[in-house]
Amino acid sequence: METASRVEAVTKGGLPVVPSQYIQPPEARPNLHHAGDAAPIPTIDLSISDSAKESIGEACRNWGAFHVVNHGVPIHLLDRMKALGLSFFQDCPLEEKLQYACDSTSAASEGYGSRMLLGAEGDVVLDWRDYFDHHTFPLSRRNPSNWPLHPPDYRQVVEEYGNEMKKLAQKLLGIISESLSLPCSSIEEAVGEIYQNITMSYYPPCPQPELTLGLQSHSDMGAITLLIQDDVGGLQLYKDDQWLTVPPISRAILVLIADQTEIITNGTYKSAQHRAVTNANRARLSVATFHDPSKTAKIAPASHLIGQHTKPAYKEVVYGQYVSSWYSKGPEGKRNLDALLC
Numbered sequence: 001m002e003t004a005s006r007v008e009a010v011t012k013g014g015l016p017v018v019p020s021q022y023i024q025p026p027e028a029r030p031n032l033h034h035a036g037d038a039a040p041i042p043t044i045d046l047s048i049s050d051s052a053k054e055s056i057g058e059a060c061r062n063w064g065a066f067h068v069v070n071h072g073v074p075i076h077l078l079d080r081m082k083a084l085g086l087s088f089f090q091d092c093p094l095e096e097k098l099q100y101a102c103d104s105t106s107a108a109s110e111g112y113g114s115r116m117l118l119g120a121e122g123d124v125v126l127d128w129r130d131y132f133d134h135h136t137f138p139l140s141r142r143n144p145s146n147w148p149l150h151p152p153d154y155r156q157v158v159e160e161y162g163n164e165m166k167k168l169a170q171k172l173l174g175i176i177s178e179s180l181s182l183p184c185s186s187i188e189e190a191v192g193e194i195y196q197n198i199t200m201s202y203y204p205p206c207p208q209p210e211l212t213l214g215l216q217s218h219s220d221m222g223a224i225t226l227l228i229q230d231d232v233g234g235l236q237l238y239k240d241d242q243w244l245t246v247p248p249i250s251r252a253i254l255v256l257i258a259d260q261t262e263i264i265t266n267g268t269y270k271s272a273q274h275r276a277v278t279n280a281n282r283a284r285l286s287v288a289t290f291h292d293p294s295k296t297a298k299i300a301p302a303s304h305l306i307g308q309h310t311k312p313a314y315k316e317v318v319y320g321q322y323v324s325s326w327y328s329k330g331p332e333g334k335r336n337l338d339a340l341l342c
């Protein structure tokens with residue numbers, strides 16, 4: 001029962017067709033004949049602080065996403081993290097991976113899983129993806145003994161990677177605040193203590209990529225996501241009514257504005273709607289690091305941005321309620337955020 005719920009187990013026999021639970025309705029299927037358009041998202045050099053603020057503001061306004069280079073995170077750490085991910089999904093036997101199985105009845109639980117939403121069996125179309133989720137911050141919820149033991153540096157690299165990503169996320173939230181003429185600490189204070197999850201996603205080759213999605217269309221629910229991917233490609237962004245492919249850049253980190261930052265900036269900056277498509281020939285790996293508020297945090301548009309002529313565009317929300325509704329109703333693009341519009 002348990003093994004059947006991992007895409008890896010489903011693909012084991014070299015199926016010529018995908019099982020029906022993975023077949024997307026026609027309107028959600030990717031148009032792979034027209035997948036060549038690369039998203040011209042900006043690549044921002046963080047070592048040039050004068051121009052970074054302005055370019056980041058423009059990227060957040062127009063795209064909700066951008067690449068950063070010269071970000072201060074050692075490139076060998078990005079490479080090592082991706083190598084560890086591949087090693088877990090490809091080299092570790094399925095029975096051993098299942099020792100780290102997440103609790104599939106609770107949302108975003110730590111460990112090895114495949115199903116993202118909590119809906120009843122048969123209620124939701126499944127993503128063509130297996131994942132491993134690590135809880136890394138605050139330290140009180142970090143328990144490396146829940147993480148793979150091999151290769152021997154696995155746990156240490158995940159800790160180091162989490163620390164670097166948290167520093168970078170804080171720096172970016174500061175620049176994003178300043179780009180709106182807010183004090184540097186504004187968005188971070190509105191978010192409160194940062195909850196960080198690191199999710200490695202593995203998309204096995206799929207016999208019918210035109211019928212499936214690796215990950216359905218969504219925007220990330222927290223504050224800011226930092227993502228790295230291998231050279232296969234498959235991440236797409238939705239902009240101006242079309243899906244555009246984000247080209248992999250090995251030394252860059254992709255920044256995705258998430259829903260709580262859209263609320264805090266009163267909609268000036270939009271969270272990025274994205275999805276992952278599958279590939280017939282090559283497995284793909286990505287590592288997303290999410291930076292979110294605590295479940296009890298109340299999130300609302302920043303008071304500095306509200307005035308006589310600017311009304312709040314979103315209702316205040318308790319973050320934990322936002323998360324519960326996301327996992328039970330599903331993302332369907334940005335419906336959970338749309339539900340908060342005033």
Ligand SMILES: O=C(O)CCC(=O)C(=O)O
Binds near residue numbers: 215234
């Ligand atoms: O695999 C990817 O590139 C996207 C992953 C993602 O969007 C997520 O984990 O939220």
Ligand SMILES: [Fe+2]
Binds near residue numbers: 219
């Ligand atoms: Fe995402």
